[in-house]
Amino acid sequence: MTSSIRHVTIDCADAYRLAAFWAEVLGQPVHEDDKPGDEEALIEGAGLLFVTVTEPKTVKNRLHLDLQPQDRTRDEEIERLLAVGATLVDDRRNADGRGWAVLADPEGNEFCVERGAAERAG
Structure with missing residues (x-):
């Protein structure tokens, strides 16, 4: 058996706000269950999951x-x-x-x- 990538998860300060930006970029909707203030937001068609974390971004993305x-x-x-x-x-x-x-x-x-x-x- 092998594994497949389910989501690419992106840590961020505001999951719904950043998901909304990427939804506009990709022309795909934020999942209907996700709302402003949620700690997670998903763009299912793109496989992008945004998760609110407390730590700020500090270095270039790897x-x-x-x-x-x-x-x-x-x-x-x-x-x-x-x-x-x-x-x-x-x-x-x-x-x-x-x-x-x-x-x-x-x-x-x-x-x-x-x-x-x-x-x-x-």
Whole structure:
């Protein structure tokens, strides 16, 4: 027998608030049973579980998500994410169209945005 990953669990200060941000990013809902103030919040379709902890984030993430836009360019997706509350941490986009951008969610967890699916195919 083997194991499978059920969730990627993200410790945070406010589980529902951070889940709501990621639900907007991914276009998937926060689980219907989860409400503001809950200690846990789940985005079931993405396998992301957010858990409220008392310790603050102190160092760079050892694990991060790489996003690939499916219906827009990388640059369009970065603009959308900035508008919903992400911040730009490091811009590694190159003049030739390659590269990525490092963003952070509202609690400072880093993630990358790579070229979109159509950009990779082209």
